Amino acid sequence: MSWNECLYWYHKKYGGRLLAGEEDDGLLMLTWKDRPLAVDLSVVNGGRGSTFFYVRARIPVTLGKPCKLTIGPERRVSGGVNAVLKTVPGVAGYSADFGYPEVTKNRLIRTENVPFTKLVLGSLEFRNALLACPSEKVEIRPGPGEEGLHLITVTTAHAIYSGDGGGWYLGTRGEYTAIYGSEEEQAREARRVEEEFFPRMDRFLDLARAAYDAVTQWPM
Helix, strand or coil: EEEEHHHHHHHHCCCEEEEECCCCCCEEEEEEEEEEEEEEEEEEEEECCCEEEEEEEEEEEECCCCCCEEEEEECHHHHHHHHCCCCCHHHHHHHCCCCCCCCCEEEEEEEEEEEHHHHHHCCCCHHHHHHHHEEEHHHHHHCCCCCCCCEEEEEECCCCCCCHHCCCCCCCCCCCCHHHCCCHHHHHHHHHHHHHHHHHHHHHHHHHHHHHHHHCCCCC
């Protein structure tokens, strides 16, 4: 199978509008609180002919004031940054103390509005969604116009076709099972996609939904 095929079966179960061709270009448009919730692959050129695919979910949100917020997984470098910020908080838009260390201790958070970010992290649903997706990055960025349009973007930290793929099972690579596999083999493959890909996608999209709820539950 492939990203497109797995997304197709997910679409068959959960609905939405699917745009997909022959390559890994599948885009699924769902709806959350009358807003479009889109999930597709972000393609990154790694140089020297290498290409990496990251799962990405996006949903628009309207906020009362411009807001820039990034909550990302802590890496080797960011761990050192966090150590410095514990003694010099607030540097370059970062703050080391947002409370809820069970969620934030392994995250690098950058924000221009620390009090609002603390309110956002006060959402138990959002914190649980972050814990369920420890390697995902959540970004909120202002959009065009003066209506307060923002975009929430959730992105995987790991490319889906490298290493363990961040837990994304996309079926057996290649076309052997799809073309030559028996009905039993194909059915077995479809069951495994539903057992592994579906729950992973559920957690991923739940993080985007929880981020939306968290930033809209308090007026800015």
